[in-house]
Amino acid sequence: MFESSSGKKLLIGAGLAAVSAVAFYTLSSRMTANHSTKHLDMMEELKNGKVHMKHPEQVEEKISKLISGGKDKLQVVSDFDKTMSRHRYNGNRVPSCHGVLDTSEFLPSPTVRKQQSYEISTIRSKCLPRWTTAHGLLVNCDLTKDKVSKIVENSMIRLRDHVNETLEMLKEKEVPLLIFSAGVGDILKEAIKQRAHLHNNIHVISNFMDFDEEGKLIGFKGELIHTFNKHEVAVHHPEIFEKNKLRSNIVLLGDTLGDLTMADGMPYKQTLLTIGFLNDHISENLEVYKTKYDIVLEDDESFDVFMLFSRRFCKQLLTF
Numbered sequence: 282m283f284e285s286s287s288g289k290k291l292l293i294g295a296g297l298a299a300v301s302a303v304a305f306y307t308l309s310s311r312m313t314a315n316h317s318t319k320h321l322d323m324m325e326e327l328k329n330g331k332v333h334m335k336h337p338e339q340v341e342e343k344i345s346k347l348i349s350g351g352k353d354k355l356q357v358v359s360d361f362d363k364t365m366s367r368h369r370y371n372g373n374r375v376p377s378c379h380g381v382l383d384t385s386e387f388l389p390s391p392t393v394r395k396q397q398s399y400e401i402s403t404i405r406s407k408c409l410p411r412w413t414t415a416h417g418l419l420v421n422c423d424l425t426k427d428k429v430s431k432i433v434e435n436s437m438i439r440l441r442d443h444v445n446e447t448l449e450m451l452k453e454k455e456v457p458l459l460i461f462s463a464g465v466g467d468i469l470k471e472a473i474k475q476r477a478h479l480h481n482n483i484h485v486i487s488n489f490m491d492f493d494e495e496g497k498l499i500g501f502k503g504e505l506i507h508t509f510n511k512h513e514v515a516v517h518h519p520e521i522f523e524k525n526k527l528r529s530n531i532v533l534l535g536d537t538l539g540d541l542t543m544a545d546g547m548p549y550k551q552t553l554l555t556i557g558f559l560n561d562h563i564s565e566n567l568e569v570y571k572t573k574y575d576i577v578l579e580d581d582e583s584f585d586v587f588m589l590f591s592r593r594f595c596k597q598l599l600t601f
């Protein structure tokens with residue numbers, strides 16, 4: 282096949298233009314992709330099929346802001362049961378803080394507690410409502426302050442993998458961690474003490490036991506915190522939020538939809554990144570969790586994803 286010199290030039294020119302166009306298209310599309318989820322794309326750990334994001338571009342935007350703000354703008358708010366603690370361990374369900382008390386060999390079982398409370402309530406009928414609550418029933422168990430440590434030590438409560446390392450890093454970078462729990466504060470603090478470290482950058486809002494001078498449980502302090510009133514309780518603790526008001530970038534960790542209200546009382550929040558642990562009934566709940574949480578972790582018994590992000594927010598990785 283012969284072609285004129287000018288024809289060749291045209292063909293070569295057209296060919297180069299086509300190659301350039303393809304190259305430009307590939308490059309520009311990659312640039313667009315990289316631009317929209319640049320940080321997320323760099324994290325291989327997110328690509329295991331169990332990390333879900335409905336709007337990765339929005340997550341990317343939040344991550345960029347959290348990285349720019351660095352450790353001095355950052356604070357973390359976390360639920361405890363099934364968020365910092367594991368959902369399962371060695372195939373068995375891990376107890377919640379209340380579950381630790383319910384299953385302890387050092388205390389009467391909940392059934393026995395109810396029977397005891399019935400006997401007492403018939404004697405003190407005017408006090409009946411007090412004994413009908415789980416906390417009220419505990420008052421009747423001769424529970425002492427000294428026993429709490431032993432109860433936790435002998436329990437099956439376990440923290441997620443790498444919670445200890447994450448807490449160490451937050452402590453080292455002086456990032457405050459507020460644990461907001463509808464469980465039992467004394468149990469969760471003891472669990473963290475025994476299974477990791479309860480550093481001084483950790484503050485706990487929870488249901489705390491009230492002991493008398495002899496160390497015997499006489500009730501619970503303050504208002505009852507349960508999963509669905511975390512919002513109200515948060516509003517009642519402005520002093521904690523005031524203390525960290527310059528830390529306007531917040532990472533929230535939870536495992537229920539009620540946990541999403543934990544940062545509602547924070548008046549100065551600018552960027553809120555929410556990470557939800559979906560432990561159970563995954564197929565039924567995944568879509569709802571994806572619409573509520575920025576990032577949903579499916580059946581993940583570790584703190585790895587949060588640690589991965591925290592390292593970047595605290596600029597602990599030189600390569601980032």
Ligand SMILES: [Mg+2]
Nearest residue numbers: 360362363536
């Ligand atoms: Mg929970």
